[in-house]
Amino acid sequence: MKFESVTDVKSKLEAADYICSKTVATVVFLAAETQKPILVEGPAGVGKTELSKAVAKALKRELVRLQCYEGLDEAKALYEWEYAKQLLYTQMVKDKIDDVILGATNLNEAVDKIADQEDAFFSERFIQPRPLLKAISSDKPVVLLVDEVDKSDPEFEAFLLEVLSDFQVTIPEVGTRQAKQIPFVVLTSNNYRDMSDALKRRCLHLYIDYPDVELELQIVKSRIPGIQSRLAQQMVDAIHEIRKLDLKKKPCTSETLDWAHSLISLQINELSRDIVTDTLNVICKYRSDTDLVMDNLDEVAKNAGLT
């Protein structure tokens, strides 16, 4: 499965329940064409992670996810030795030790024969691949999601850059592995810290902001097919008014969807000032934000056309 054009990206992602702007579709198309990773930045909850899932679905590829966090190191991202298996193997060798040293005429020879077994300990069979190695070793091309890369340490970022530059990794005991298929790579960042220029240079950059009214309306209708048009419009208009306020945390797309689900559960099909007041805790997660919306409720209701 491949993308034929920007329009094709848009419709294939839509079929995977992801509604995107032409800008997003263009970057995805170019990334597929040039095999460059995409670095997606933007506020929380605007569909950065979801984009990679939709691309995987659209291309019918497996999604391999590396979740980043402080202290994440190469071992956790690339591969680990399977100690338990190695231990089991040690036991087996121990039982067979007489066979192994059979024919040795002195201690030196016996030790050499045992040492020959060491290679087996650090061989392919005891490697537990982690996401990066998995993505590189896969026979079929995958989508590799490096999620919240800004939470990892700068040292890890440097290592990641190396892997993304030549898609090969070296395991000292085993050798170098070159990717059989170049994965489609999506890195996401919430701008917790700035990514290095080197990483940015390596990637296509994509900033996903809060969607405009029309796009958000489409997202709501696609995710909640049964929602009444009028309610969806009122909600999205109100959300956009609320986002204009100087909030600590603006409501994001996933909160709009939560709000829609809540209103439907409450069997509400017309949004009003009072209903906004009663359900505000679904979209505002800070006391100060709730207060700010309440202080500006007249303005919000008026601009969103609520009674």
Ligand SMILES: Nc1ncnc2c1ncn2[C@@H]1O[C@H](COP(=O)(O)OP(=O)(O)O)[C@@H](O)[C@H]1O
């Ligand atoms: N463009 C979109 N199309 C469809 N659903 C979306 C879109 N953007 C966001 N969503 C919804 O919002 C939720 C949160 O998105 P997510 O990708 O987790 O945000 P982020 O990774 O940017 O914090 C998703 O699970 C999805 O339901």
Ligand SMILES: [Mg+2]
């Ligand atoms: Mg995310």
